[in-house]
Amino acid sequence: MRKVFTVFKxxxxxxxxxxxxxxxxxxxxxxxxxxxxxSGEELPFVNVSIKGTTRxxxxxxxxxxxxxxxxxxxxxVYSFIGYTAREVVAGNQSVIDVxxxxxxxxxxxxxxxxxGTQRKADLTGSVGSxxxxxxxxxxxxxxxxxxxxxxxGVNITPNSGQPGAGARIRIRGGSSLNASNDPLIVIDGVPLxxxxxxxxxxxxxxxxxxxxxxxxILKDASATAIYGSRASNGVILITTRKGKRGQDLSxxxxxxxSVSEVTNTVDVLNPDQFRQIASEQAxxxxxxxxxxANTNWQDAxxxxxxxxxxxxxxxxxxxxxxxxxxVGYLDQNGVLRTDHMNRTTAGLSLTPSLLDDQLKINFNxxxxxxxxxxxxxxxIGAAAVFDPTQPIRDPEGLGGFWEWRNPDGSxxxxxxxxxxxxxxxxxxxxxxxxxxGNLQLDYSLPFVEGLRANLNLGYDISRGEGTDIxxxxxxxxxxxxxxxxxxxxxxxxxxxxxxxxxxxDFGNAGRLDVTGGYSWQDFLFEYPQFPxxxxxxxxxxxxxxxxxxxxxxxxxxxxxxxxxxxxxLLTATIRTDGSSRFSPENRWGVFPSLAxxxxxxxxxxxxxxxxxxxxxxxxxxxxxxxQDIGSFFPYLPRYTVSDNAARYRFGNTFYNxxxxxxxxxxxxxxxxxxxxxxxxxxxxxxxxxGTLDYYYKRTNDLLAVIPVPAGTNLTNQLFTNVGNIENYxxxxxxxxxxxxxxxxxxxxxxxxxxNRNNILSLSNVAEDAVGILVGxxxxxxGNTIQVHTVGFQPNSFYVWQQVYNQDGRPLENVYVDRNGDxxxxxxxxxxxxxxxxxxFFGFNxxxxxxxxxxxxxxxxNTGNMAYNNIRAANGAYQGLRFPGYLNNITSDILQTGFQDxxxxxxxxxxxxxxxxxxxxxxxxxxxxxxxxxxxxxxxATVQNAFLITNYSGIDPEIPxxxxxxxxxxxxxxxxxxxxxx
Numbered sequence: 001m002r003k004v005f006t007v008f009k010x011x012x013x014x015x016x017x018x019x020x021x022x023x024x025x026x027x028x029x030x031x032x033x034x035x036x037x038x039s040g041e042e043l044p045f046v047n048v049s050i051k052g053t054t055r056x057x058x059x060x061x062x063x064x065x066x067x068x069x070x071x072x073x074x075x076x077v078y079s080f081i082g083y084t085a086r087e088v089v090a091g092n093q094s095v096i097d098v099x100x101x102x103x104x105x106x107x108x109x110x111x112x113x114x115x116g117t118q119r120k121a122d123l124t125g126s127v128g129s130x131x132x133x134x135x136x137x138x139x140x141x142x143x144x145x146x147x148x149x150x151x152x153g154v155n156i157t158p159n160s161g162q163p164g165a166g167a168r169i170r171i172r173g174g175s176s177l178n179a180s181n182d183p184l185i186v187i188d189g190v191p192l193x194x195x196x197x198x199x200x201x202x203x204x205x206x207x208x209x210x211x212x213x214x215x216x217i218l219k220d221a222s223a224t225a226i227y228g229s230r231a232s233n234g235v236i237l238i239t240t241r242k243g244k245r246g247q248d249l250s251x252x253x254x255x256x257x258s259v260s261e262v263t264n265t266v267d268v269l270n271p272d273q274f275r276q277i278a279s280e281q282a283x284x285x286x287x288x289x290x291x292x293a294n295t296n297w298q299d300a301x302x303x304x305x306x307x308x309x310x311x312x313x314x315x316x317x318x319x320x321x322x323x324x325x326x327v328g329y330l331d332q333n334g335v336l337r338t339d340h341m342n343r344t345t346a347g348l349s350l351t352p353s354l355l356d357d358q359l360k361i362n363f364n365x366x367x368x369x370x371x372x373x374x375x376x377x378x379x380i381g382a383a384a385v386f387d388p389t390q391p392i393r394d395p396e397g398l399g400g401f402w403e404w405r406n407p408d409g410s411x412x413x414x415x416x417x418x419x420x421x422x423x424x425x426x427x428x429x430x431x432x433x434x435x436x437g438n439l440q441l442d443y444s445l446p447f448v449e450g451l452r453a454n455l456n457l458g459y460d461i462s463r464g465e466g467t468d469i470x471x472x473x474x475x476x477x478x479x480x481x482x483x484x485x486x487x488x489x490x491x492x493x494x495x496x497x498x499x500x501x502x503x504x505d506f507g508n509a510g511r512l513d514v515t516g517g518y519s520w521q522d523f524l525f526e527y528p529q530f531p532x533x534x535x536x537x538x539x540x541x542x543x544x545x546x547x548x549x550x551x552x553x554x555x556x557x558x559x560x561x562x563x564x565x566x567x568x569l570l571t572a573t574i575r576t577d578g579s580s581r582f583s584p585e586n587r588w589g590v591f592p593s594l595a596x597x598x599x600x601x602x603x604x605x606x607x608x609x610x611x612x613x614x615x616x617x618x619x620x621x622x623x624x625x626x627q628d629i630g631s632f633f634p635y636l637p638r639y640t641v642s643d644n645a646a647r648y649r650f651g652n653t654f655y656n657x658x659x660x661x662x663x664x665x666x667x668x669x670x671x672x673x674x675x676x677x678x679x680x681x682x683x684x685x686x687x688x689x690g691t692l693d694y695y696y697k698r699t700n701d702l703l704a705v706i707p708v709p710a711g712t713n714l715t716n717q718l719f720t721n722v723g724n725i726e727n728y729x730x731x732x733x734x735x736x737x738x739x740x741x742x743x744x745x746x747x748x749x750x751x752x753x754x755n756r757n758n759i760l761s762l763s764n765v766a767e768d769a770v771g772i773l774v775g776x777x778x779x780x781x782g783n784t785i786q787v788h789t790v791g792f793q794p795n796s797f798y799v800w801q802q803v804y805n806q807d808g809r810p811l812e813n814v815y816v817d818r819n820g821d822x823x824x825x826x827x828x829x830x831x832x833x834x835x836x837x838x839x840f841f842g843f844n845x846x847x848x849x850x851x852x853x854x855x856x857x858x859x860x861n862t863g864n865m866a867y868n869n870i871r872a873a874n875g876a877y878q879g880l881r882f883p884g885y886l887n888n889i890t891s892d893i894l895q896t897g898f899q900d901x902x903x904x905x906x907x908x909x910x911x912x913x914x915x916x917x918x919x920x921x922x923x924x925x926x927x928x929x930x931x932x933x934x935x936x937x938x939x940a941t942v943q944n945a946f947l948i949t950n951y952s953g954i955d956p957e958i959p960x961x962x963x964x965x966x967x968x969x970x971x972x973x974x975x976x977x978x979x980x981x
C-alpha cells in the first residue's frame with residue numbers, strides 16, 4: 001500500500017514539473033470552435049498549434065478551443081486526420097471559428113473510454129460503439145435491447161419474455177465459473193452494481209431507452225484495465241442524451257402501441273390423444289380419473305398483450321446553458337395472463353460552460369418508478385402437464401377452480417396446480433423506486449495550458465418493496481389459511497472520482513495525453529425481514545435476521561496515450577484496486593495494460609492511396625480482475641440460521657440452529673490476462689470499413705463453488721479459488737455504404753464471432769475426478785445435467801449415450817457401454833456439447849429512399865446445444881401412474897414409447913442453432929404538417945418476426961441451456977408516431 005502512495009506522489013510531482021514548464025507570459029487568448037464544413041458538426045480533438053512553436057492545444061468534445069497568442073503575426077494551424085489542414089493569421093481577432101473540409105467521418109467519431117473520450121482513429125484497444133441512429137427499434141423496454149445483434153463479440157440473450165425481464169450479456173464469453181460473468185455497466189460515469197433489487201425483474205429497466213445517446217463497449221484488457229477489478233467481463237459505457245449549446249427549443253413527443261403474441265407452445269398430447277393413450281397405459285383406477293372436458297391449458301394461460309410506451313422531451317439552450325428534460329410512461333402487459341409492468345421515468349441534464357469555457361459542468365439526474373404484478377410462472381410448467389380432460393373452473397372447487405383433491409376435499413400436495421388458478425389466485429405486486437445522478441466538473445486550469453481537473457460525484461439509490469398474497473381459497477394456500485409475504489430491499493451506491501488530465505502537442509515530437517486519478521465507491525445493501533402470516537394474522541414463518549452488508553472500493557489509476565505523427569500510437573494503463581470483500585492480506589490488486597497501434601495508411605507509401613484510406617494494426621496486453629463474487633465477505637467465518645425444517649425441539653418449543661458456512665481466509669481476486677491483436681480498415685474514404693480481432697484470455701485463481709468433504713462440520717459447498725480457465729476467439733465486423741445520395745441511402749453491416757472456453761485446471765479436484773457437477777434439472781430431486789471438467793468447456797452436458805433400433809427409435813434404458821466393462825453405470829456418462837454458442841453473428845441493413853426508411857436486424861447462434869428438460873421430465877407413460885392424479889405427456893412419447901423418465905439420456909440434448917429476425921421496421925417521414933413547424937414521423941415494426949431452428953422446444957435461445965418452463969419470447973407488432981418541433 002505504501003508503494004502505491006509513493007508511485008502516486010511521484011506521478012503528481014512529475015506532472016506538476018511538466019506543468020511549470022508551460023508557465024509563460026501571454027498577451028491574449030484566442031478562442032473559437034472548429035466544425036465540419038459540410039455537416040456543420042463540431043470536431044473534437046482537432047490539433048490547434050502556433051506555427052513554428054511547440055505551443056498547442058486540442059478542441060474539446062464540443063469543438064471548442066482556447067490558445068494563447070503573443071503577437072498578431074502568429075499563425076494558427078488546425079489539423080485533423082481525414083481533413084485538410086488550415087492556417088489562419090491571428091491578427092487582432094479574439095474569436096476565430098474555423099471550418100475544416102474532409103471526406104472521411106468514420107475515423108473521427110468520438111467514443112467514450114474510461115475517464116474520458118478519444119477519437120476512433122486514436123484507439124489502441126478493441127472498442128465497439130453503437131450510436132442512437134443505429135439502435136434497434138420497436139417495443140424496446142430495456143437498454144440492452146437497443147444493441148442486440150449489433151456488435152461483434154457481444155452476445156445478448158434475453159432471460160425470458162416477461163415484461164421488463166433482463167438479458168444475459170456476454171462480452172467475448174465468460175471468464176469465470178461461479179463469479180459473475182456480467183460486464184461492468186457505467187451510466188454517465190457512474191459504475192453500477194450488478195446486483196438485483198427486490199420487486200424488479202431487471203436491475204437495468206429503470207433506464208428509459210429513449211434517453212440513451214450511445215453505447216461504447218470496451219472489450220479487451222487494454223481498453224478495460226482502467227476499471228481494474230471489475231473489468232474481466234468487459235465494460236459497457238452508456239451515455240445519455242444532452243442538450244447542445246446554441247440549440248433552439250426542441251420538443252419531441254412519441255407514442256408507441258404494441259401487441260404481443262405467443263408463437264409457439266410445448267407440444268403435448270391433445271385431449272383425444274391423451275384419452276387414447278390413457279386407455280392403453282393407465283390402470284382402470286387411473287382411467288377413472290379422466291374428465292369430460294377438452295382443455296388447452298396453454299391457450300388458457302397465454303393472451304395477446306397490448307402495451308403502450310409514451311415519451312416526451314424538451315431540449316435546448318438558455319443563456320448558453322444546454323438542457324434536456326424528459327419524461328416517459330410505459331404500460332406493458334405480458335403474454336402470460338396477469339403479468340404486468342408500468343414504469344414512469346424522468347430525467348434532467350444540464351451541461352453549461354462557465355468562466356469563458358474553462359469550467360464545464362455535466363449534471364444528470366434520473367428517476368424511475370416501476371410498479372409490477374408478477375404472474376406465477378409455475379403456471380407455464382403446470383399448463384404443460386395438467387390433464388387436458390379436466391375443466392378450468394369448478395363451482396365446487398377450490399376458489400372456483402378445478403383441482404386435484406384428496407377424499408377430504410383438501411388439495412393433493414404432489415399433483416400440479418390448476419394453471420389458471422395459479423395466475424388468478426396469486427397477487428404478487430411490487431413497487432421499485434430508483435434514482436441515479438452525478439455532477440461532473442471539468443476545469444481547465446488557467447495557469448497551465450492543456451491541464452484539466454475533473455471531479456465526478458455520483459449516486460445510485462433504489463428501494464424495492466412488495467407483497468405476495470395467496471388466498472386461503474387457493475389450492476396453494478388452502479392448508480395454511482392463505483399467506484401474506486411482504487418483502488423489501490434497499491440499495492445505495494455512492495461515487496467520488498477525481499483525476500487530472502494533461503494534453504500537450506509537441507509538434508513533430510508527438511502528442512501526449514496523460515490521466516491520473518483516484519476513485520472511491522461505497523455500496524450498501526439493506527435486506528429488511530418480515531414474517532409470513534395467514535389471513536387470520538397467524539404467523540406462518542418468523543421474520544429472518546435483517547442484514548446490512550456494505551463494501552467499499554478504493555482505487556488509484558493512471559493512463560498515458562502517446563501519438564507520434566498520427567501514425568504510431570501507444571497506450572499504457574494501470575489501476576490499483578482495494579476491495580473490502582477480501583481479507584487485508586489479499587485486499588489490493590494491481591491491474592496494468594499496454595497497447596500499441598500503427599496506422600500504416602499514414603505512411604508515405606500509402607499516403608496517396610485512394611483505395612485503402614485507413615489501415616491500422618493493434619496489439620494489446622492487459623490484466624483485469626473480478627470482485628463481483630456473489631458473496632460479500634467470503635473470507636470471514638459466519639453462521640446461517642436454520643429454516644423451519646431444521647429446528648431442535650425442547651419440550652413444546654422449537655429452536656432454530658446456527659450452521660457454520662464454509663469460508664476461505666485466503667480467497668483472493670480472479671485475475672484475467674488478455675492478449676488482443678486487431679486490424680481496423682477502411683476503403684474508399686469510408687465506403688467500406690470494419691475490424692478484425694483475435695483475442696486470448698486466461699483467468700487465474702478461478703473462483704468456483706466446490707463440494708466440501710463430509711465430516712468438516714460445514715455446509716456441503718465452499719466458495720474458493722480453484723484453478724484456471726482460458727477463453728479465445730476471433731471476431732469480425734464489416735460495414736458497407738452501398739449507396740449514399742440525397743434521395744437514396746443504403747448501408748449494411750455484419751458481425752461474426754467465434755468463441756471457445758476451456759477449463760485448464762481445478763486445483764481442488766482430483767485429476768481423475770469427473771469434476772464439479774452443476775446444472776440442476778427437474779424430474780427428480782438433486783439431479784444435474786452439466787459438469788465442470790478439466791479440458792472441457794464449462795457447463796458441458798454430462799449424459800448417457802442413447803442406443804437406437806434400426807428404425808431410429810430410442811431403446812428405453814439402453815445406453816452405450818463407453819468404457820467397455822460390460823456394465824452401464826455412472827462411469828459411462830460422457831460430455832457432449834455445451835450451452836454457450838461457439839459462433840454467433842448479426843446482420844443489419846438500413847435503407848432510406850426519400851421520406852421512406854426500412855431496416856432489419858438478423859442474428860443467430862450455432863455450435864451450442866440445449867437440454868429439453870420439459871420433454872425429459874414429462875415424456876413418459878410414468879405421468880399416468882402417480883397415485884390420485886394424471887399428468888399430460890409431451891408428444892414425443894409417440895416416438896419413444898418410454899415407460900419411465902430417462903433424464904440423463906442424450907436423446908434430450910438438441911442442437912440449439914437458430915437464425916432469428918430480431919426486428920423489421922418500416923417508417924415514413926411526413927415532414928412538416930398543418931403548415932407548421934411540427935414534424936411527423938410514423939413507423940411500424942415487427943420484433944421476433946421469424947425463427948429458423950430444428951430445436952423441438954419453444955425456443956432454442958435459453959440462458960444456461962436448460963429448457964424448463966421457459967417464459968416464451970413473444971412476437972411483437974408495434975406502430976409508433978413521433979412529433980418534433
